[in-house]
Structure formats: structure tokens, C-alpha cells
Amino acid sequence: MAAIATPLQQEPNLLSRLLGRPTAAVGLALLVVIALAAILAPIIAPYAPTKLSIASRLHPPSLEHLFGTDDLGRDVFTRMLYAARTSLSVGFAVVVFSSVIGIVLGLTAGFFRKLDTPVSRLVDAMMAFPDILLAIALVAALGATAVNVVVALGIVYAPRLARVVRASTLVIRELPYVEAARALGVPTPVILVRHVLRNVTSPILVQGTFIFANAILAEAGLSFLGVGISPDIPTWGTMIAVGRQYMDQAGWIMMFPGAAIVITVLALQLVGDGLRDLLDPRLVKDI
């Protein structure tokens, strides 16, 4: 009987469909925990992130200091929670910024035939730069601040989104409802936003999740190299850079932030994979 009733039921929303997939559910749960840890950092953290204590310098993990202390006696667990705030906000801001540029470029290339070639060539040229290298150069040009890291990585990842949006727009442009809207005299900007953009949200969502994961890795790389966010601000990358100098005596300083990056990126990829399987019709047979 349940089978007969199904078509009448409303299709469950994306979130519950995502939760129905074990791997994606695990990823989502991890993300929620990490995000909560970042948001609640001032409440959870047992110490102040900048509290120095030369007496307890380079202490190994213990009940007092769960993940040990660093070279200045600061609590590694506390700093990791605060680092999560920076790393996650930078990653998320990169997603938003690159989406805005990517959507504008992709819609333009996909919808207006005359602009397709120039915009696509520009996107090709931007894709020719390896991500970290382009980001390093942009940060060097703009100045090493958190905002500029977001701008640089946003520019780096925008072409990927532009390609995805363009590809979908090319298909949607030819669909009857777009033609109908045009025939009815709906203004082009309205068609673009209401009819085209609304139907390319799925690929944007999927790509955005992967950009989030990449941005976290890239930000960590930049901060590790010392060409990104200032070393005074705790991010997972800057913590690894500090820990590197004390690797022999105090491996925990770099181990825990690295593990945090792995878990966060893994969680994002699990969710991204789940979203892609659910939203990309081409891959349905592959589930």
C-alpha cells in the first residue's frame, strides 16, 4: 500500500534525502559539530587563545591541556577552536565571493551567444594558473590580510563555477519555458534570474561544496607558507607552521590542526558527493 501512496506524498526535501545517505549523513554531522565548535569557541575553550604561560611551554597532551601546549605555553585545543572560526569563515566567504563572480560570468557566457567566446576564453586563461600559485601572487599584490585572502581565493575558484553555470545555462536557454517567457516579453534580466538562475542552483550547490573544501586546503597552504593570513591570528595553517619548528619535541602542535583540516575537508567532500549523486541526473545510474 505504501508504494501506491508514494506518488501522492510530497517529495521529501533535499536535507532529508541527504540524511538518507549514510556517508553524506556522516559528513553533515561532522560539519555541524565542527561549525558548532567554531561558533561556541569562547564558551567551550578552557583557556583564552592568547594566554601565555612560559612555565607550561611544550607540554604534551594531558587532562589539563587536552591537545598539549605550544611553544609559548598556549593551549593547543583552545587555539584550534579559534582557528576553526577563521578557517571556516574564510572558506565560506570564498564560496560566496567566487559564486557571485562565477554566476555572473557563467550566465553571461551561457546566455548571450556573442559574449560566449570572449568570456569563455577569459575563463580558460584564468584556469591556467595553479590555484595556490595564483592566490599567492594575488595576495602578494593586494597585501596579506584575511579579506585579501578571500578575494584572491574567490578569484581563483570563480572560473570553475563559471564553467558549471555556463554549461547548464546553455541547456536551459533552449528550453521551451525560456522561449515562452521571451515571447511574452519578459525582460532579459528577469528571465536570467527567475528562469535560468533558479534552475542552475543544483550544480552551483555541488560545486560550492567542493570549493569550500578546496578553499580550506588552500588557505591552510597560504597561511603555512606565511604568505596568507597574519601568523598572529590562529588558523589551522599558521598553527602547523609553528608546530613545524617543534616537530621533534612537540609533534602534537602540528598533528591536531592537520587532523582538523583532514576531517573538515573530508566532511565537505562527503556532503558534496552526496549532493552530486542526488542532484546530478547524469549520475543517477551510478548510485
Next chain:
Amino acid sequence: MLRSVLNRLLGMVVVMALVATIVFVIVRVTPGDPAAIMLGPDATAADIATLRTKLGLDGSIPQQFLHYLAGVMQGDFGQSIFLNEPVTTALLQRAEPTFFLTVFSLMIATVIALPVGILSAYRRGSLFDQAATTIAMFAASVPSFWLGLLFIQFFAVRLGWFDTSGYGGPGASFGERIAHLVLPALALGLVSSALITRFTRASMLDVLNDDYVRTARSKGMSEWRVVLKHALKNALIPILTVIGLTAALLISGAVVTETVFGLPGVGSLVVSAVLRRDYPVIQGALLVIAGLYVLVNFVIDMLYILIDPRVRY
């Protein structure tokens, strides 16, 4: 076929020109006078003026751009401020570790990824497939520089199998230099194998259910030949694309990995150039690497035309 090649060639030239323009824009968006920034706060007005002339910053922006383009076309990327040598020389001197690091990592990644990806697709859903897919997902989440640090700690410091860093000093033989690339290449190769594994698996899955594979089987052809000859051949184009893409990612990875392992390559050159605000070096490195990427992509596209006669541009 000739038309496809010419079309693609034209496209490549346009993209190369755009790459050169983007590099020019990036280096010139620097707020303030690049000459003053490079020389630091202690520079005199006369020093700054001299450097401006040396860098060709005197003319208008279009003049500067033409001057720059003319140099680029002749392979002249200007003079490094700190190394006191032409950027081209600096890049060439540092090319060896970066080149071999990229090649070895790509080899390691492909040697792992192709068999694992093919077997994963063939035995889809098996324990092997599940394990391989999970490990690949994990590997793709590991920052290569962090893995490099762990390798140094374990293989170099604890076990003493390798030097912790460097490229073997000035008099080192080729073999000694290459030995210094083992750990960095492993770190980079393992991380990048993840992406190739996943793509190989996906594109093999795509073709394994196709009609011609079933036909080959029903002819009584051996499984070995069905998978490797019929299926793999058709799955090869997307796999090649992703290997090409990985090569580009590897250059990115090399930037960070070289710094971790103290290799005197192009990557560590760029990082020190950024820290010293040596703009001509940054500009030259960006141009060369992006140019190589465009070239590699062009070669891959040509390979498509060779592998699959249906491909047209």
C-alpha cells in the same frame, strides 16, 4: 583533422595572450608604487626613480604593457631585484627539482590510481572497491604539506632513511639529488592519486555497461581483454583529462611541498620572491607555469584527436 588542429592552435594563442594580460594586471594592481614597495621604507627618492626606470615603470600603462609583451615574446621576463640576475636564468636554474618532482609525483599517482580505479570499477561494491573509495576520499582531504611533514618526521628523523631537507648540496650527483625527491614525490603523488583513482573508477563504470563491452564478452573474449582493450580504451579520454589537470594541481602542490622539503625549485623561488616583493620573479614564474599548463592542455587535446577520430574542435 587539420582544421581541428588549427582551430585549437588559434584558441591556444588567444588564451596565452590573455594569460600574459592577466599576469600584467595582477602585478600592476599593487597599491602604491611597486618600486617604492620593493625598496622598503629606507629608500631614497633617487633610488626609487632609478628602479622605476629599470623596471620600465616610467611610461604610461599602455606603453608599459607593450614593452612587457615585447619582452615576454622574446623570453625576456626582466631582471630579478634581489637575485641580481635575469628572471629567465633564475627560473631555469630552479627548474630541475620542480620538473622531476612533478614528473615523479604524477608517475606515482598514475601507477597507483589506474589499476586501483579499474579494479574498483570492475569489482564494484566489493570490499576492495569500498576500501579503495574510502581511502581515496581520505587521501584527497589531506593537505600535501602536512603529509610531507609527517613523512619527514617518520622516514627522515625517526628512521633516518632520507635527509630531512635540501637537494644534496652544490656538488651532489644526479642520483643523490633524485634521492632527495623520493619523500616529496611520495607525499604529493599519494595525495593526487586520489583524484585520478576516482575519475578512473567513474569513467570505467560508464563504459563497462555499454553494448560493445557486452558484445565483446558474448564473443567469448577473455575478461582481461574486454576490460583492458575495449573498456579502458574508451574510458581513456576522461582519464587523460584528469591526469592533465592533476599535472597542473601538482605544480600548485609543488609550491608548498618544495618549501616543506627545502628544495631549491621554482615553488620555493616564488614563495621567497613574494616574501621579498620581487615582482619580476613572481611575474615570470606565473607566466611560465600558466604557459606550460596551456601547452600541456593543447597536447592533451591533440592526443584526443589521435585516440578518438570522432573528436573535433
